[in-house]
Amino acid sequence: xxxxxxxxxxxxxxxxxxxxxxxxxxxxxxxxxxxxxxxxxxxxxxxxxxxxxxxxxxxxxxxxxxxxxxxxxxxxxxxxxxxxxxxxxxxxxxxxxxxxxxxxxxxxxxxxxxxxxxxxxxxxxxxxxxxxxxxxxxxxxxxxxxxxxxxxxxxxxxxxxxxxxxxxxxxxxxxxxxxxxxxxxxxxxxxxxxxxxxxxxxxxxxxxxxxxxxxxxxxxxxxxxxxxxxxxxxxxxxxxxxxxxxxxxxxxxxxxxxxxxxxxxxxxxxxxx
Numbered sequence: 284x285x286x287x288x289x290x291x292x293x294x295x296x297x298x299x300x301x302x303x304x305x306x307x308x309x310x311x312x313x314x315x316x317x318x319x320x321x322x323x324x325x326x327x328x329x330x331x332x333x334x335x336x337x338x339x340x341x342x343x344x345x346x347x348x349x350x351x352x353x354x355x356x357x358x359x360x361x362x363x364x365x366x367x368x369x370x371x372x373x374x375x376x377x378x379x380x381x382x383x384x385x386x387x388x389x390x391x392x393x394x395x396x397x398x399x400x401x402x403x404x405x406x407x408x409x410x411x412x413x414x415x416x417x418x419x420x421x422x423x424x425x426x427x428x429x430x431x432x433x434x435x436x437x438x439x440x441x442x443x444x445x446x447x448x449x450x451x452x453x454x455x456x457x458x459x460x461x462x463x464x465x466x467x468x469x470x471x472x473x474x475x476x477x478x479x480x481x482x483x484x485x486x487x488x489x490x491x492x493x494x495x496x497x498x499x500x501x502x503x504x505x506x507x508x509x510x511x512x513x514x515x516x517x518x519x520x521x522x523x524x525x526x527x528x529x530x531x532x533x534x535x536x537x538x539x540x541x542x543x544x545x546x547x548x549x550x551x552x553x554x555x556x
Contacts, residue, residue, distance in 0.1 A: 299321050300337050302317050315350075315353075331345040354370070
């Protein structure tokens, strides 16, 4: 778990729950921070689902927010233009720092970030991605995934005349789970374009149906150095005492590969001095 200097560190369990409830409509970060503190200090064998029941979210929703906070809570202030959804989609990416840096520099949406990363990896953008739950802070309308009956509009007039409240539908509207895949669209609501004009990396020419594979976007030397810095800093953090102590137990092939990679990086850096 990532350590943070948390504003919630001294809160009681009841205060953490109250703060998370207050943040339901506007901040997944606060919910994630509260969930992380609760898990660390008060869970005592209880799970995200237990915390979610007290707050008003599902266990999966709490887990998502907690993991995003634990992973990115200490760096989110470095990216002023990014939303919580950017961090959520990057949660399992090995190259998350570089990708988030690109999104920050280009003020890209979460969908544009995903498309850019796919293009960098040589993927065919004309092929849709597999279904993926895609929650955001305020960009998604939560709808029920429970089947409901469809009423004829005329029935509501009959209900009103009979004095009955059409509000009996509230049970079908109460659930707050993501049942569909959210896709960011342009302002016109037309066909999605993965790259905006003016972004540092060029957009593919022509329509999606005409472009099978998008060419790998070129980056400037400054962008390249920034990404290298992010990658090296991330690697250094991963080289924990535990990893160092276990290094001698690794396979000779892997150890040789690691030493060679570090040596080549040192040699390249020495030429720049």
